[in-house]
Amino acid sequence: MTTLGPGAAVLAFDVGGTDMKAALVDETGVLRDTVRVPTPLANGETGDRVVAEVAALAEQFAKRHPDVHPAAAGLLVPGHVDDVHGIGVFAENLGWHDYPFRERAEAALGLPVGFGHDVRGSGEAEHRLGAARGFDDVVVVTIGTGIAAALFIGGKLYTGGGLGGEIGHDRVAEGPMCACGGRGCLEAVSSAAAIARRYSLRTGQEVAGAKEVLERKRRGDANAAASWNSALDALALGLSHVVALLAPQAIVIAGGLSEAGEELLQPLRERLDGILTFHRRPQLIKATIGGDAGLYGAALTARDVLNGDDA
Amino acid sequence: MTTLGPGAAVLAFDVGGTDMKAALVDETGVLRDTVRVPTPLANGETGDRVVAEVAALAEQFAKRHPDVHPAAAGLLVPGHVDDVHGIGVFAENLGWHDYPFRERAEAALGLPVGFGHDVRGSGEAEHRLGAARGFDDVVVVTIGTGIAAALFIGGKLYTGGGLGGEIGHDRVAEGPMCACGGRGCLEAVSSAAAIARRYSLRTGQEVAGAKEVLERKRRGDANAAASWNSALDALALGLSHVVALLAPQAIVIAGGLSEAGEELLQPLRERLDGILTFHRRPQLIKATIGGDAGLYGAALTARDVLNGDDA
Numbered sequence: 001m002t003t004l005g006p007g008a009a010v011l012a013f014d015v016g017g018t019d020m021k022a023a024l025v026d027e028t029g030v031l032r033d034t035v036r037v038p039t040p041l042a043n044g045e046t047g048d049r050v051v052a053e054v055a056a057l058a059e060q061f062a063k064r065h066p067d068v069h070p071a072a073a074g075l076l077v078p079g080h081v082d083d084v085h086g087i088g089v090f091a092e093n094l095g096w097h098d099y100p101f102r103e104r105a106e107a108a109l110g111l112p113v114g115f116g117h118d119v120r121g122s123g124e125a126e127h128r129l130g131a132a133r134g135f136d137d138v139v140v141v142t143i144g145t146g147i148a149a150a151l152f153i154g155g156k157l158y159t160g161g162g163l164g165g166e167i168g169h170d171r172v173a174e175g176p177m178c179a180c181g182g183r184g185c186l187e188a189v190s191s192a193a194a195i196a197r198r199y200s201l202r203t204g205q206e207v208a209g210a211k212e213v214l215e216r217k218r219r220g221d222a223n224a225a226a227s228w229n230s231a232l233d234a235l236a237l238g239l240s241h242v243v244a245l246l247a248p249q250a251i252v253i254a255g256g257l258s259e260a261g262e263e264l265l266q267p268l269r270e271r272l273d274g275i276l277t278f279h280r281r282p283q284l285i286k287a288t289i290g291g292d293a294g295l296y297g298a299a300l301t302a303r304d305v306l307n308g309d310d311a
Numbered sequence: 312m313t314t315l316g317p318g319a320a321v322l323a324f325d326v327g328g329t330d331m332k333a334a335l336v337d338e339t340g341v342l343r344d345t346v347r348v349p350t351p352l353a354n355g356e357t358g359d360r361v362v363a364e365v366a367a368l369a370e371q372f373a374k375r376h377p378d379v380h381p382a383a384a385g386l387l388v389p390g391h392v393d394d395v396h397g398i399g400v401f402a403e404n405l406g407w408h409d410y411p412f413r414e415r416a417e418a419a420l421g422l423p424v425g426f427g428h429d430v431r432g433s434g435e436a437e438h439r440l441g442a443a444r445g446f447d448d449v450v451v452v453t454i455g456t457g458i459a460a461a462l463f464i465g466g467k468l469y470t471g472g473g474l475g476g477e478i479g480h481d482r483v484a485e486g487p488m489c490a491c492g493g494r495g496c497l498e499a500v501s502s503a504a505a506i507a508r509r510y511s512l513r514t515g516q517e518v519a520g521a522k523e524v525l526e527r528k529r530r531g532d533a534n535a536a537a538s539w540n541s542a543l544d545a546l547a548l549g550l551s552h553v554v555a556l557l558a559p560q561a562i563v564i565a566g567g568l569s570e571a572g573e574e575l576l577q578p579l580r581e582r583l584d585g586i587l588t589f590h591r592r593p594q595l596i597k598a599t600i601g602g603d604a605g606l607y608g609a610a611l612t613a614r615d616v617l618n619g620d621d622a
Contacts, residue, residue: 080589090589137471151556153464160448160558163591170555171548171586181588237482241552244481245462247471275482277491278391278401280474 002129002289002296004029010302011061011073011109013054014118014294015039017093017145020053023295024061025302026068031295033061039094047088047099050077055108072306074114074121074298075105081117082162089162092179114301120165121297122254122289123150124157129296130289132252139248140287141167141239142255147187151246170241172234189234192257199227214260232264236271239284243272247280254287261286313440313600313607315340321613322372322384322420324365325429325605326350328404328456331364334606335372336613337379342606344372350405358399358410361388366419383617385425385432385609386416392428393473400473403490425612431476432608433565433600434461435468440607441600442563450559451598452478452550453566458498462557481552483545500545503568510538521568543575547582550595554583558591565598572597 004025012023012031020039023031035057040049054075061068079091086102088094102115116124123140126132132140132152140150147168151158158164168187169180176198178185188194192210199213200206203223207213210231216224239251257264269284289296315336323334323342331350337343346368351360365386372379390402397413399405413426427435434451437443443451443463451461458479462469469475479498480491487509489496499505503521510524511517514534518524521542527535550562568575580595600607 137475149556153469154467156465158464158557161560161591163558163589164556166555166558166590169588169590170552178588182586241481242556244477245460245475245553245556246469247474247477249472275493277480277489277493278474279477279480280472 001030002292004129004296004299004303007303008071008306009068010299010306011058011070011111012295012298012302013057013073013075014121014298015050015075015077016118016294017078020050021292021295022054022057022061023292023299024065024068024070025299026065031292031299032065032068034292034295035060041094043095046094047096047101047104051101051104051108054105058109070111072112072114072302073105073109074116074300074302074305075101076116076118076121076294076298076301077101078118080162081115081120083116083120083159086113086115112305114298114305116297116301117159117162118294118297119148120150120157120159121301122293123152123297124300125289125293125296126150126252126254126287127152127157128300130252130293131285131287132250135249137246137248138250138252139165139242139246139282140252140254143191143235143253143257144255145191145193147191147238149242153246167238167242170238172237186234186238190231190238192255195227195231195257198230199224202227210257211259214263232267232271236268236275239268239272240275243276243279243282248282249280250283250285252285252287254289254293258286312341313603315440315607315610315614318614319382319617320379321610321617322369322381322422323606323609323613324368324384324386325432325609326361326386326388327429327605328389331361332603332606333365333368333372334603334610335376335379335381336610337376342603342610343376343379345603345606346371352405354406357405358407358412358415362412362415362419365416369420381422383423383425383613384416384420385427385611385613385616386412387427387429387432387605387609387612388412389429391473392431394427394431394470397424397426423616425609425616427608427612428470428473429605429608430459431461431468431470432612433604434463434608435611436600436604436607437461437563437565437598438463438468439611441604442596442598443561446560448557448559449561449563450476450553450557450593451563451565454502454546454564454568455566456502456504458502460553464557478549478553481549483548497545497549501542501549503566506538506542506568509541510535513538522570525571525574543578543582547579547586550579550583551586554587554590554593559593560591561594561596563596563598565600565604569597
């Protein structure tokens with residue numbers, strides 16, 4: 001099981017578009033307790049509501065585990081994030097603009113707070129504790145509802161002013177239209193959500209998600225195969241752009257879609273190999289931490305604050 | 312005029328596929344003397360011949376400028392370069408494989424030698440002395456016979472194991488075939504050489520280079536306009552991939568094609584703007600050092616060796 005190793009007890013919060021997850025990490029570095037609640041969406045007030053929920057969850061942990069005394073908290077949110085100033089600049093579905101998360105969470109919790117971007121934070125967890133460990137130049141690509149990457153350059157996370165790693169909005173085709181307003185974005189073809197959506201568009205049949213499309217493909221559904229294969233073609237093209245530019249030693253695939261394992265990775269390797277020529281071939285590997293990577297990333301951020309490595 | 316500023320006198324060598332350039336840099340930091348000779352191509356012996364030429368040029372400078380005493384040399388070569396170990400790993404047109412340039416040049420010159428990649432070296436010159444100065448996250452794209460980039464991340468050059476920045480081999484289309492064996496590489500559509508070649512293919516007319524294609528376009532030649540415009544379309548798409556991934560503050564365009572200035576940059580900005588959505592918009596600017604950037608880069612490498620910043 002993944003562990004942060006011995007250190008201060010901390011609180012970890014990973015805010016998503018639908019749910020937010022919280023964990024209490026004890027001094028041995030394991031997630032002693034985890035909770036998942038709906039993200040309190042409230043248009044312009046989502047920021048305040050999220051911080052209030054963070055405080056309520058902290059209180060809940062304190063009551064249930066009076067022996068654990070967190071010394072800091074880590075908070076990850078999606079969208080355009082200014083890690084340096086602790087600000088949620090913008091998140092389309094979540095309704096905040098320039099919300100000072102770190103400051104407000106510190107006031108609400110009475111603790112120092114580490115703050116960052118969800119995909120970069122979970123990538124950091126894969127880099128320090130998971131599949132990306134040991135690589136200096138490595139890209140962790142998270143594929144779920146959207147697609148985004150955490151870039152590690154010379155062993156260090158690169159943020160690009162909060163907008164680096166947006167591989168989901170790398171143009172790989174002439175269509176379809178993307179929610180961002182762009183055309184042919186990788187995310188509009190190859191995210192788990194896009195695979196399901198495009199299958200439904202093609203067949204008129206609702207599916208629960210990309211997993212069901214993959215199951216239908218296994219059973220010989222030609223439409224499912226077409227949706228799945230075009231997603232892999234676009235993903236390989238997007239990754240080839242990463243390779244041409246950054247020549248990473250490895251690319252780690254994380255997020256919901258990575259649960260398909262070698263059924264995703266093997267054909268992806270073949271496609272990528274078909275595009276590349278003299279480029280440095282990256283290892284293509286599956287994330288090992290899985291769904292709790294965001295919580296581990298938040299916990300790492302919290303400990304970094306205590307160690308003076310951040311904030 | 313560009314100057315390195317006061318410091319040690321050094322020798323600078325910039326080896327290209329056709330010519331090699333040499334300069335004597337004096338203690339005020341200016342190029343006191345420059346020489347251009349044909350690159351001595353000799354298949355498996357090109358490496359040795361280049362080093363012999365380097366020694367001969369050094370002797371020539373010593374005779375002509377007995378008052379200048381170089382304390383080190385800098386040597387840049389194209390292809391796949393291992394900057395760390397001082398090795399020319401491979402260069403398609405130049406015929407070397409794992410040639411220990413730094414070691415051999417040090418033996419031939421009796422001086423410490425800084426060694427690196429031509430495009431990364433000239434990018435370094437633009438970053439320290441030219442248009443990319445003052446930007447921490449900036450990409451210098453050189454467009455000439457080929458296309459390649461020097462990536463600066465957090466103020467530092469990123470090499471990617473000697474294969475980073477190969478934006479010329481970023482797939483932007485389904486065709487044409489590229490010399491690297493790939494299909495639809497940016498370099499095969501948008502390099503200065505490709506613009507001229509594709510115009511000739513289209514019309515059956517030989518042209519001296521991309522500059523002549525641009526001149527014909529100005530005079531209303533529809534074929535010239537088509538070749539030029541498709542090059543710009545592909546270039547904008549390739550740059551949009553850089554922006555999605557790295558979100559640089561600026562992109563500096565260098566190399567022969569950059570001499571077109573705003574006639575290149577303005578339509579490129581418009582095309583890039585048409586692709587991007589929420590991405591961080593980079594400044595798109597012309598390199599300021601120009602054709603001698605490789606010599607300045609080589610000279611910087613030489614001074615770095617003396618300062619203990621390299622080798």
